[in-house]
Amino acid sequence: MTGTLFLVPAPLDFGCDTQAPLQDALPDGTLRTAARLTHWICENAKSCRAYLKRIDALHPLAAPLQQQQIAELPREVHKKGDHGAAHAFDARPLLAAALNGHDIGLVSEAGMPAVADPGSSVVRAAHELGIAVAPLVGPVSLLLALAASGLNGQNFAFVGYLPQDAAERAQRIKDLEALALKTGQTQLFIETPYRNPALWQALVQTLQPHTRLALASGITLAQARFQSRLVRQWRQQPAAPDNRTPAVFALGR
Known part of the structure; x- marks a missing residue:
């Protein structure tokens, strides 16, 4: 069986001087789902780990930070977008773990991935590969x-x-x-x-x-x-x- 691609919202305080309590910005169900994932696709691995560390303080991660499998989207995807004929990006290789049965989390720096942020190419690739897509509830x-x-x-x-x-x-x-x-x-x-x-x-x-x-x-x-x-x-x-x-x-x- 293939895994599921979960679209995991991130808090909107990225780059801000202060941070909101994570449990105030995201539902507990979203945080629990994120805590059990061990494979990630993100904009920046450092930011992803920082977010996972905040989640771990509320719900223990299924694997230590050092063992989380984190893949970054290419820099050109951030700068030029990840859809459109001129800058189309093939994200299917990033979803190999899902084809092997692992659930994967897609996360951006802030808010919902693929909405005013990179990630739509990953979602599109998941549909092409027959991988289920599940957006989680969070701030947009x-x-x-x-x-x-x-x-x-x-x-x-x-x-x-x-x-x-x-x-x-x-x-x-x-x-x-x-x-x-x-x-x-x-x-x-x-x-x-x-x-x-x-x-x-x-x-x-x-x-x-x-x-x-x-x-x-x-x-x-x-x-x-x-x-x-x-x-x-x-x-x-x-x-x-x-x-x-x-x-x-x-x-x-």
């Missing part, structure tokens, strides 16, 4: 941010990262705003934390005054911040996100 920053935004939760899109070039970024913001105002579709996007202030400044300067702009940062942490205002209100009360805390941005009507 995009959905938590959307729910707290007051924006349209019936029609929305995640558009990833905006361009770093100032002119290209401004044009992309205008395009997303036009789409949101025309269709009512909420537009969600993220940024590397150290560029959060620059993106925020571009949003407040570029968007029309009546567009609604929402910010969610430090999700699941004690210092979590959820705010949603019209752009004209943001201009009157500027409050840019810091350059250390992961954030999700959303705009719409």
Whole structure:
């Protein structure tokens, strides 16, 4: 019998100054399932081991950290994505243990793997090989941010990262705003934390005054911040996100 590929959510405090208690961010059933796994596919082995160490403090691991079988996704998958004809990645060799009967955990740095993070190629390969896929319950920053935004939760899109070039970024913001105002579709996007202030400044300067702009940062942490205002209100009360805390941005009507 083949094993199962479990999609294991990770806490959203990766890279943050503080960490939330693991049992507050993830259900006990998810943590128990993760504790019994001994084979992993991840973005970074060091981060994966750190997460497993946190799990071990609550539920003893089935094997010591040194004996956990951890495989990393190639760096190009992180940088270029792991789907699409130009950058397709064959993840089937990473699932050999599942074909031999071992359950495997797929984990990203934060949140649900394969959602705004690498991993979709592994899930796709599992389906191609006839390996069962089982997503576990845990935090997904995009959905938590959307729910707290007051924006349209019936029609929305995640558009990833905006361009770093100032002119290209401004044009992309205008395009997303036009789409949101025309269709009512909420537009969600993220940024590397150290560029959060620059993106925020571009949003407040570029968007029309009546567009609604929402910010969610430090999700699941004690210092979590959820705010949603019209752009004209943001201009009157500027409050840019810091350059250390992961954030999700959303705009719409």
